[in-house]
Amino acid sequence: xxxxxxxxYIAILTALASAVYYVESFLPLPVAIxxxxxxxxxxxxxxxxVTDVGIANTLYIAILKTLLGSILSxxxxxxxxxxxxxxxxxxxxxxxxxxxxxxxASVLGISEIGAFFSNTAQTLIAGLFIVKSKGIIWYYPYxxxxxxxxxxxxxxxxSTILRxxxxxxFKN
Amino acid sequence: xKFAKKSDFFILIIIFGIIILFMSIxxxxxxxxxxxxxxxxxxxxxxxxxxxxxxxIYNEDGEFLMNVEYYNDAxxxxxxxxxxxxxxxxxxxxxxxxxxxxxxxxxxxxxxxKQNKAGVDLYTW
Numbered sequence: 001x002x003x004x005x006x007x008x009y010i011a012i013l014t015a016l017a018s019a020v021y022y023v024e025s026f027l028p029l030p031v032a033i034x035x036x037x038x039x040x041x042x043x044x045x046x047x048x049x050v051t052d053v054g055i056a057n058t059l060y061i062a063i064l065k066t067l068l069g070s071i072l073s074x075x076x077x078x079x080x081x082x083x084x085x086x087x088x089x090x091x092x093x094x095x096x097x098x099x100x101x102x103x104x105a106s107v108l109g110i111s112e113i114g115a116f117f118s119n120t121a122q123t124l125i126a127g128l129f130i131v132k133s134k135g136i137i138w139y140y141p142y143x144x145x146x147x148x149x150x151x152x153x154x155x156x157x158x159s160t161i162l163r164x165x166x167x168x169x170f171k172n
Numbered sequence: 173x174k175f176a177k178k179s180d181f182f183i184l185i186i187i188f189g190i191i192i193l194f195m196s197i198x199x200x201x202x203x204x205x206x207x208x209x210x211x212x213x214x215x216x217x218x219x220x221x222x223x224x225x226x227x228x229i230y231n232e233d234g235e236f237l238m239n240v241e242y243y244n245d246a247x248x249x250x251x252x253x254x255x256x257x258x259x260x261x262x263x264x265x266x267x268x269x270x271x272x273x274x275x276x277x278x279x280x281x282x283x284x285x286k287q288n289k290a291g292v293d294l295y296t297w
Contacts (some may be wrong), residue, residue: 029258032258032262032263033259033260034259034273034274034275035258035273035275036258044178053233078276079278080256080265080276083275087214090288095288102179104177104179105177105179106174106175106176106177106179106180107174107175107176107179108175108176108180109177109178109179109183110175112180112183112187113183116187116190126273126275130275130280131212131214131215131216131273131275131278131279131280132212132215132272133212133215133271133273133282135269135271135273135280135282136273136280137194137197137198138193138198138269138270138271139273140198141190141191141192141194141195141198144187144190144191144192144194148184148187148188155175155176156175159175165244
């Protein structure tokens with residue numbers, strides 16, 4: 001794979017993720033869970049994982065989409081920004097590692113693992129650093145359940161993209 | 173790459189197992205009647221509510237954050253200053269297990285409850 005092609009591919013995914021991050025803040029949430037977001041901006045992250053761009057590049061996309069998206073939506077350095085950053089990094093790491101380790105992994109499985117670690121990291125950051133109360137554990141199972149639904153939608157989007165768009169596999 | 177495989181069911185079963193585990197930990201704990209609330213700002217208790225009424229919550233700089241209402245054994249948050257209004261949409265909370273959390277304002281409203289077994293006996297009686 002040509003290096004320029006890889007750079008532009010990562011840039012496209014970052015731009016896509018930032019735009020989705022911005023637009024999804026206008027969507028109404030069906031649940032009253034503190035700190036919850038739809039989390040659709042994770043599907044470019046999932047796409048980068050399943051096309052094998054490498055852990056470092058996936059981490060770049062995760063950090064940059066949270067930075068750009070939060071600057072666009074005016075949440076930069078707010079508590080929601082820190083939760084989003086922690087969740088994005090945790091899910092990027094978890095998805096990359098499970099893609100490398102699990103030979104039988106599928107898109108849905110990787111997406112569910114990413115959502116689980118993202119929600120766990122967000123709850124930990126909120127409980128330890130933001131509200132400093134263990135009461136937020138009450139919302140943790142609801143957040144996980146919401147994450148399962150979002151992860152299913154994300155994996156459906158990604159498998160549709162993989163089916164209809166020809167993307168070269170990035171062999172490092 | 174396939175959309176779903178058999179191994180996904182194990183992942184889903186594990187996640188649902190964790191969901192059920194945490195739900196049973198948080199919901200089965202001594203359910204009682206709400207008889208007040210404690211308001212925490214960044215982990216420090218700033219207000220203890222024992223009587224029915226509407227209470228205004230301010231932060232260290234004197235900025236208005238929200239109103240906390242305690243009426244008829246239930247607690248709710250109104251007129252929150254945060255942009256997402258999650259704490260407001262939580263609505264009336266009538267179990268001491270569920271705290272109302274406001275992430276942007278860093279406020280936790282924790283209902284306090286009587287943990288007496290007499291309450292349970294009264295209902296069964």
